[in-house]
Amino acid sequence: MVTTTYQVQGMTCGHCVSAVSAEVGAIPGVRDVRVELASGQVTVDSETPLDVTSVRAAVDEAGYELVDA
Structure with a gap:
C-alpha cells in the first residue's frame, strides 16, 4: 500500500x-x-x-486545482 498526500486549492x-x-x-x-x-x-x-497526471485530472474534473509540490 502506498500513501500519498496532495495539496488541493479551492475547496x-x-x-x-x-x-x-x-x-x-x-x-x-x-x-x-x-x-x-x-x-x-x-x-x-x-x-x-499514482501518476500525478491522473490525480490532477480527477481533481480538475471535481472543479478544483492540484497545487504543484
Missing part, C-alpha cells in the same frame, strides 16, 4: 470534499481517500504509486 465546503473524494476515489488502484478541508490536504491510499 470550501462539504460538497467540495465529496466531489474530490469521489473523483480521486474513482482512479484505478485507489483504496481510500481522506480530505482535510481546513488544510486542503488530500491523502490517498493506493495499491501502487
Whole structure:
C-alpha cells in the first residue's frame, strides 16, 4: 500500500470534499481517500504509486486545482 498526500486549492465546503473524494476515489488502484478541508490536504491510499497526471485530472474534473509540490 502506498500513501500519498496532495495539496488541493479551492475547496470550501462539504460538497467540495465529496466531489474530490469521489473523483480521486474513482482512479484505478485507489483504496481510500481522506480530505482535510481546513488544510486542503488530500491523502490517498493506493495499491501502487499514482501518476500525478491522473490525480490532477480527477481533481480538475471535481472543479478544483492540484497545487504543484
